[in-house]
Amino acid sequence: MSEPEQEVPEQETQSLLSDWPEDRLRARLDEVLSLWGVEDLRAVIEVRWNPRLRTTVGRAFLDDMVLELNLRLLARHPEQVEHVLIHEAAHLVVRRLFGPDTPPHGRIWKAYMQKAGESTKATHDLDTSGLSNSNVRRRRRRRVWFRW
Numbered sequence: 142m143s144e145p146e147q148e149v150p151e152q153e154t155q156s157l158l159s160d161w162p163e164d165r166l167r168a169r170l171d172e173v174l175s176l177w178g179v180e181d182l183r184a185v186i187e188v189r190w191n192p193r194l195r196t197t198v199g200r201a202f203l204d205d206m207v208l209e210l211n212l213r214l215l216a217r218h219p220e221q222v223e224h225v226l227i228h229e230a231a232h233l234v235v236r237r238l239f240g241p242d243t244p245p246h247g248r249i250w251k252a253y254m255q256k257a258g259e260s261t262k263a264t265h266d267l268d269t270s271g272l273s274n275s276n277v278r279r280r281r282r283r284r285v286w287f288r289w
């Protein structure tokens with residue numbers, strides 16, 4: 142693919158950051174952790190925007206208990222922020238409570254999503270045009286992470 146990179150306009154990412162500063166992400170995350178009865182994980186899980194992610198809308202670093210959300214992709218789809226946040230949070234919680242052999246989008250994970258009132262669909266069809274970069278070899282992954 143040699144299509145030119147279409148940047149997401151700076152204005153869109155700024156607007157997302159002002160609607161969803163990290164402290165609002167944090168507050169929403171804390172809320173869902175309470176709903177799931179795992180308030181003790183509030184102190185353990187970190188959440189942050191990542192402006193360098195391309196087509197992966199969110200990811201969960203299971204060992205570090207860190208969630209990252211794709212700033213540029215979600216700037217195009219701000220209505221999906223909460224869903225992606227909860228999707229990734231459910232991975233961390235399920236991993237912590239049920240261990241590393243639990244299927245990432247299996248029955249237990251789905252039960253957590255349903256409890257939060259969220260869809261259990263595990264793939265996305267968001268507009269990633271201009272964000273993919275198939276020419277560049279991916280850096281070696283440090284940790285397990287999940288696409289949606």
Ligand SMILES: [Zn+2]
Pocket residue numbers: 228232245246263287288289
């Ligand atoms: Zn997932």
